[in-house]
Amino acid sequence: MTTEEFYTAIGGDYSDAKSRLINDAFMVKFIGKFINDKNYEELKKCLESGDFDTAFSYAHTLKGVSLNLAFKKLSEACVALTDALREPARKTLTNEKASELLEAVTEEYNVVTENIKTLCG
Amino acid sequence: METLQKRGILIVEDNDINREMLKEILSDSYHVTEACDGIEGLTKLRENLDRLSLVLLDMHMPRMNGYEFLEERKKDSLLCSVPVIVTTGSNITEAEEKSLSLGASDFVTKPYNPRIILRRIEAIIRLKESISSLEAIERDSVCGLYTKDAFYFHVSNGLRQTDKSFDMMMFYIEDYQHIAVRYGQNLTTDLIKYIAESIMKYDGVIACRYDQDKFFLLREHTECNHKELTKEFDINLHKNSPIPDFSIKYGIYNNIPHDIPLAEIYDRLSITVSEIKRQYDKNIALFDNEVIATTKRIRQIEECMEQALADGQFSVYYQPKHDAETGKISGAEALVRWIHPEYGFLSPGEFIPLFEQNGFITGLDFYVWEKVCNHIKMWLKENIPPVPISVNASRRDFIATDNLKKLTLPIEKNNIDKKYLHLEITESGDVNDNFLIEKIGKIRDTGINIELDDFGAGQSSLGTLCDIPLDVIKIDISFIRNLEKQKEIVRTIIALAHALGLKTVAEGVETEEQISILKSMGCDSLQGYYYSKPLPEYQFREYLKKELA
Numbered sequence: 001m002t003t004e005e006f007y008t009a010i011g012g013d014y015s016d017a018k019s020r021l022i023n024d025a026f027m028v029k030f031i032g033k034f035i036n037d038k039n040y041e042e043l044k045k046c047l048e049s050g051d052f053d054t055a056f057s058y059a060h061t062l063k064g065v066s067l068n069l070a071f072k073k074l075s076e077a078c079v080a081l082t083d084a085l086r087e088p089a090r091k092t093l094t095n096e097k098a099s100e101l102l103e104a105v106t107e108e109y110n111v112v113t114e115n116i117k118t119l120c121g
Numbered sequence: 122m123e124t125l126q127k128r129g130i131l132i133v134e135d136n137d138i139n140r141e142m143l144k145e146i147l148s149d150s151y152h153v154t155e156a157c158d159g160i161e162g163l164t165k166l167r168e169n170l171d172r173l174s175l176v177l178l179d180m181h182m183p184r185m186n187g188y189e190f191l192e193e194r195k196k197d198s199l200l201c202s203v204p205v206i207v208t209t210g211s212n213i214t215e216a217e218e219k220s221l222s223l224g225a226s227d228f229v230t231k232p233y234n235p236r237i238i239l240r241r242i243e244a245i246i247r248l249k250e251s252i253s254s255l256e257a258i259e260r261d262s263v264c265g266l267y268t269k270d271a272f273y274f275h276v277s278n279g280l281r282q283t284d285k286s287f288d289m290m291m292f293y294i295e296d297y298q299h300i301a302v303r304y305g306q307n308l309t310t311d312l313i314k315y316i317a318e319s320i321m322k323y324d325g326v327i328a329c330r331y332d333q334d335k336f337f338l339l340r341e342h343t344e345c346n347h348k349e350l351t352k353e354f355d356i357n358l359h360k361n362s363p364i365p366d367f368s369i370k371y372g373i374y375n376n377i378p379h380d381i382p383l384a385e386i387y388d389r390l391s392i393t394v395s396e397i398k399r400q401y402d403k404n405i406a407l408f409d410n411e412v413i414a415t416t417k418r419i420r421q422i423e424e425c426m427e428q429a430l431a432d433g434q435f436s437v438y439y440q441p442k443h444d445a446e447t448g449k450i451s452g453a454e455a456l457v458r459w460i461h462p463e464y465g466f467l468s469p470g471e472f473i474p475l476f477e478q479n480g481f482i483t484g485l486d487f488y489v490w491e492k493v494c495n496h497i498k499m500w501l502k503e504n505i506p507p508v509p510i511s512v513n514a515s516r517r518d519f520i521a522t523d524n525l526k527k528l529t530l531p532i533e534k535n536n537i538d539k540k541y542l543h544l545e546i547t548e549s550g551d552v553n554d555n556f557l558i559e560k561i562g563k564i565r566d567t568g569i570n571i572e573l574d575d576f577g578a579g580q581s582s583l584g585t586l587c588d589i590p591l592d593v594i595k596i597d598i599s600f601i602r603n604l605e606k607q608k609e610i611v612r613t614i615i616a617l618a619h620a621l622g623l624k625t626v627a628e629g630v631e632t633e634e635q636i637s638i639l640k641s642m643g644c645d646s647l648q649g650y651y652y653s654k655p656l657p658e659y660q661f662r663e664y665l666k667k668e669l670a
Contacts, residue, residue, distance in 0.1 A: 069138070
């Protein structure tokens with residue numbers, strides 16, 4: 001799998017990645033690291049326990065990382081969740097809406113991690 | 122080596138991927154230090170302060186976030202010396218504004234674009250470094266006041282832009298070199314810092330350290346009693362000073378004119394202050410218009426002095442000294458005279474102190490020394506037996522490293538006996554310093570006699586007589602003028618000199634009565650108008666011939 005094929009498969013922005021992420025080796029190295037990033041797991045735990053405050057932090061960081069790696073679809077899902085978790089929007093956020101938004105993130109997150117396994121072997 | 126040459130950047134970012142990405146982007150050009158949150162960031166910033174050129178700060182972090190980091194940094198001006206660029210995950214302008222108001226220099230947004238990040242970092246570091254180097258030129262490294270150049274810049278700019286009246290003041294530490302030798306560099310530096318701090322407490326003043334011993338201050342003119350205020354300042358200054366006995370001379374110039382160069386104002390103030398130099402009862406001098414004439418005169422003299430030396434406008438006159446016992450000529454003092462083609466006869470009382478101040482005296486002293494050697498050689502050639510000639514030396518002459526050579530060379534060149542040459546040194550506050558004593562000792566070792574001029578005047582110390590290698594002391598002219606009243610003092614000086622194996626000379630002798638008193642006291646030689654005024658060489662040689670016939 002090439003990096004271009006990877007980005008196509010996950011709904012990423014390959015041209016953005018290419019313009020910013022120096023070269024293929026750099027790209028692969030940091031994409032590979034994403035597997036070990038704990039933000040998604042922590043985010044999920046917080047939302048399940050209803051801790052929106054801490055959840056915001058993780059969602060925000062996950063958004064930043066996926067933006068940096070040009071994981072377009074994942075970052076868009078993260079933006080939606082982060083915006084909902086940010087004050088003052090958080091005040092009107094229901095648990096149902098939160099799980100719905102998390103579900104969208106999870107879907108993209110799984111696509112990304114599956115493909116990383118293929119890319120990095 | 123490489124890490125020394127690269128500038129240091131501290132990345133404060135909690136997310137591993139983001140941080141490592143930044144590190145990878147930066148490590149080609151910078152030496153990177155990492156921190157995972159604000160607390161660790163502050164610690165690393167403190168530890169590596171002198172190695173860091175920039176902080177790259179994430180806003181969203183556990184434990185201590187970016188805002189809190191900036192708040193903490195603000196409390197410590199040292200930490201503020203390292204600029205911060207904030208990395209924001211979002212493009213919310215409110216967050217950016219907030220970080221800028223907390224002292225961040227710039228921000229970059231995610232996703233990271235290496236080229237943009239590198240360019241912003243470079244721009245901020247360059248800006249910061251150019252400001253710091255400007256500050257370094259602006260401020261005196263010891264005391265933090267403006268430097269001479271910065272003061273000049275700010276004052277001349279300021280004066281140009283306003284019609285307000287200003288007063289300029291000059292503070293001058295007397296005998297600074299002497300203080301530095303006596304108390305050492307550390308205490309002297311403390312004194313400078315202490316004076317600067319006291320100056321900064323003056324309301325509405327801008328000030329600079331002009332020379333090591335000189336400060337200038339500018340203040341908007343107020344109708345107050347400057348003399349009283351300065352007196353009060355001086356009293357307070359001496360209360361907690363790191364060095365107890367120092368003296369500052371204050372010059373005050375009210376309503377300085379805006380239409381003349383600042384350098385001229387400096388000069389006028391320097392002259393104002395120099396007029397109370399060594400006057401122990403006066404430490405504050407007010408500028409008045411007479412100073413302008415003096416300044417002009419000094420300029421005139423300084424402009425033509427070098428040409429005068431080259432043109433031979435300076436000539437040597439000789440004032441005979443006579444043996445008190447036999448009445449026969451026993452020596453002469455060489456005195457310099459300046460006859461300028463345009464200004465005519467210039468008084469040594471005017472130009473000698475000026476030359477001593479501007480350093481020209483050294484060239485003139487050696488010129489006189491050489492002339493005297495030539496004259497002696499000439500007299501010998503014409504079979505006129507010479508007498509020892511005393512030549513004045515300024516203490517500045519001894520600073521020249523080759524001074525010994527400069528003294529001995531003309532003697533050797535003319536092949537004359539060293540016994541014909543005496544060097545007259547003046548007693549002053551710093552004549553005691555070891556450097557000078559050593560130099561004088563070396564000269565005396567060659568066979569040149571050393572005379573101590575003006576003994577008993579000003580800052581005489583009996584200790585001087587033991588410390589400096591001497592042959593003769595010259596009793597200060599003021600004692601001879603008041604001989605009747607100060608008879609006992611003169612008698613004691615002569616007895617003391619003799620007890621120490623030194624000869625004595627009295628100058629300013631004008632009457633028979635003075636001669637008989639001095640003779641009765643055992644004074645060895647007498648010099649003054651009673652015998653002769655100073656004579657040009659052609660007359661002095663006749664005097665010699667007649668005396669020795």
